[in-house]
Amino acid sequence: AQKITQTQPGMFVQEKEAVTLDCTYDTSDQSYGLFWYKQPSSGEMIFLIYQGSYDEQNATEGRYSLNFQKARKSANLVISASQLGDSAMYFCAMRDYSGSEKLVFGKGTKLTVNP
């Protein structure tokens, strides 16, 4: 069964600094995808970045990058040059492509960016 673990309930970062949000996953499948979503206090879920299990390079999307370490089964999100608007809940999620393809989420990390 798939499982996502986010061990940091809360993180604090100073504006303009970089921050890493941890995510580890567990699956027996070889083909899967990893996603990060942001959920501001308004409640909407915003897609940030995707990494496929067969992708050789780490994904990047603007200030977001994904530090993918397949052997360690980790997919950490790195946010560079933090902004006040980055304060939100961040969820790591996983979809396997050989099973039901449901998207499974972790419990999330609350990020607070301080001015």
Add this chain to the structure above:
Amino acid sequence: GAGVSQTPSNKVTEKGKYVELRCDPISGHTALYWYRQSLGQGPEFLIYFQGTGAADDSGLPNDRFFAVRPEGSVSTLKIQRTERGDSAVYLCASSLSRDRGTEAFFGQGTRLTVV
């Protein structure tokens, strides 16, 4: 509309009553997901549709919960004999296909309160 639409946005019901929550996905999206999110938790998978059929309903907590998608677009989540523990935000998401990397787009959710 351009995004996933969920109605109602808020629903207060009495314990024991029946409720229906509606999701209108992005036009053309074949995959549709229902999640339940309790306060401070990540989204918990309920059911996943591919087209009209439920590809995976393993997340439905018990037989009081049922979901349909009769024409492969709009979906309705039905909860019978509601209990106070059913109070949560119910999120719906849709995605274009099963292709790798295709992100799911989320609606704003329906906040269900059982009193």
